[in-house]
Each structure stands twice: as structure tokens, then as C-alpha cells.
Amino acid sequence: MGFTGGKADVLSTPSYTSWASLAARQMSSAPAFEHILVEKRGEADNVGLITLNRPKALNALFDPLMEEVNQAMKQLEEDPSVAAIVLTGSEKAFAAGADIKQMQNKHYVDCFGSNFLEHWNGVTKIKKPVIAAVNGYALGGGCELAMMCDIILAGEKAKFGQPEIIIGTIPGAGGTQRLTRAIGKSRAMQMCLTGEMITAQQADAWGLVSSVHPPDQLVDEAIKLGEKIGKHSKLVVSMCKEAVNKSQELSLNEGLHFEKRIFHGTFATNDRKEGMTAFVEKRSPNFTDS
Structure with a gap:
């Protein structure tokens, strides 16, 4: 309008x-x-x-x-x-x-x-x-x-x-x-x-x-x-964006549950493993958006 x-x-x-x-x-x-x-x-x-x-x-x-x-x-x-x-x-x-x-x-x-x-x-x-x-x-x-x-x-x-x-x-x-x-x-x-x-x-x-x-x-x-x-995993960035957007539509308890499930979901990605491994090894992560 x-x-x-x-x-x-x-x-x-x-x-x-x-x-x-x-x-x-x-x-x-x-x-x-x-x-x-x-x-x-x-x-x-x-x-x-x-x-x-x-x-x-x-x-x-x-x-x-x-x-x-x-x-x-x-x-x-x-x-x-x-x-x-x-x-x-x-x-x-x-x-x-x-x-x-x-x-x-x-x-x-x-x-x-x-x-x-x-x-x-x-x-x-x-x-x-x-x-x-x-x-x-x-x-x-x-x-x-x-x-x-x-x-x-x-x-x-x-x-x-x-x-x-x-x-x-x-x-x-x-x-x-x-x-x-x-x-x-x-x-x-x-x-x-x-x-x-x-x-x-x-x-x-x-x-x-x-x-x-x-x-x-x-x-x-x-x-x-x-x-x-853009320095971060495109896949995980999209997942995080979805979680933030859900906060505008769900109750706090529903939103916290949704966030937890998305958080759990990152553990199925290569980028979550690479990110944590890189942190422990004190090097920059090499994300593959997968």
C-alpha cells in the first residue's frame, strides 16, 4: 500500500x-x-x-x-x-x-x-x-x-x-x-x-x-x-533464520521446542561437525554447506 x-x-x-x-x-x-x-x-x-x-x-x-x-x-x-x-x-x-x-x-x-x-x-x-x-x-x-x-x-x-x-x-x-x-x-x-x-x-x-x-x-x-x-554455513544460517522467524508465530513453549529440534537437526550436518572440530583444533572452519 x-x-x-x-x-x-x-x-x-x-x-x-x-x-x-x-x-x-x-x-x-x-x-x-x-x-x-x-x-x-x-x-x-x-x-x-x-x-x-x-x-x-x-x-x-x-x-x-x-x-x-x-x-x-x-x-x-x-x-x-x-x-x-x-x-x-x-x-x-x-x-x-x-x-x-x-x-x-x-x-x-x-x-x-x-x-x-x-x-x-x-x-x-x-x-x-x-x-x-x-x-x-x-x-x-x-x-x-x-x-x-x-x-x-x-x-x-x-x-x-x-x-x-x-x-x-x-x-x-x-x-x-x-x-x-x-x-x-x-x-x-x-x-x-x-x-x-x-x-x-x-x-x-x-x-x-x-x-x-x-x-x-x-x-x-x-x-x-x-x-x-556468508562466512558461516549457508545451511545452518537458513536453519537459524527459520527458528528466529518462528518466534514471531509461536508461543514461547512452542518456540523453545521448535528451536531445540532445529538445534538437534544441526547434528545431522557435516558443517556442525566441522565447526566444532575446527573450534577444538583452533583453526578456521571449512564449511561445505552440507
Whole structure:
């Protein structure tokens, strides 16, 4: 919604090389996207970067753009060389909302029948860590999209808001739900009922974002974070991400039980054995994502 119109020996194995080559060919042969830019960043090219690219519309979200984001996310998820994904916009706007023109003439039957906005949450289904690098406006659908990511880094001039109430509707892609879980009922209620924006500094103090950075350094900081995560086992990182996400849906006792079972599950992996062995032998682990 919104308010705008692996290590060297691993790489040498045939299976890894073939899969990496296949993914690279798929990425290079894929048709060029119209509304987003996709590249790999980091010293090892192991962080995928998706940039929303509708500058004239302040990156307003609409179905074609979100379909491209979902497609790019899946391509990067299937690429074994990619450890994490960064999603960003421009310094002026991460995404200033959903495209109102797309919604203006819709009726209840249209929205209900097509389950409007349902496929916009594709980001939440990605197993690899997704980091939102938010500069400028993140309003309505833009704020909701950022909250679908696992970690949010903000530029010093970023603004967050759920202004749907101003145009006679409410958030429809998680604004009332994820925002409440992130910053609490009272603050979420205030943002949703007034439509007012909050600054990056407020968002940081309220727990909506994990850190704030100078605008021109934001994406680089997000890439560095992705690289830091990339030093660990991709398999275990995905397992840990799943456990953290479950905390938002389960009771404490259910969540603790789920966490314990995932913890037990790591003992079936080669990377858990390698990680502990490397620690005991006082050397760096050589994870194989298996």
C-alpha cells in the first residue's frame, strides 16, 4: 500500500562447480528486468544486490515490479555462490508506497477474487538472509516490503510510515501485523491511525531497524553484513533464520521446542561437525554447506 501515484577446496569439487556454472548461466541468460537491477557484490561476489528501479515513480510498488523482485530473489536463492541478498532502492526512496493508480478503480470482488497483494510477500519465503538497505522514503508498501526482509539497515535520512489511512484504506501487505510485532501495539497504532512518518533515528530507537548509516555508505554496509553472514554455513544460517522467524508465530513453549529440534537437526550436518572440530583444533572452519 502507499502514498504515491565457500572455501577454495569446496569450489573445486565438480558438483559445486557445475551448479555454480549453471546458476551463472541462468543469471546471464535471463531476460533483462524492466523495473529492477540485479548484480552480485562483495569481495567474493557472494552477495546478491537487487535495486528497485522506478526513479520517476519513487520506486512505487506494483505487480510487475513485485513479480520481478520475486523472480530475482528465487534466482539468487538457487545460486549456490550467493550467501545473502540485499534489497535496496535509491537514496531518495526505497519505495514510497504502492502505485495508487493500479488500485484506484479496483472493487472488493476484484481484490477478494484475485487475493490482491498475496504474491507480494514472496520475499518472506526466501531461505537465504535478506537485508533491506533503506534510504529515503519507505512508506506504505515500501515499509511493508522492508519489514518482510530479515534485517533492516537505514540511511540517516530514511523515513518510515504507513499512510494508508490518509487515502481511506489500511495496510494490506503486513503493515498492521509486522509493524506491531516490531515496535509494539501503541507505536504501531499511532503510525497506522495517523499516517505520520518516523525518522530513521526513531525507527532505530523503536527497534524497527538494526542500525543507521550515512546514506552514501548504506548499501556498502549492507553488503559487508551479507559478507559477514556468508562466512558461516549457508545451511545452518537458513536453519537459524527459520527458528528466529518462528518466534514471531509461536508461543514461547512452542518456540523453545521448535528451536531445540532445529538445534538437534544441526547434528545431522557435516558443517556442525566441522565447526566444532575446527573450534577444538583452533583453526578456521571449512564449511561445505552440507
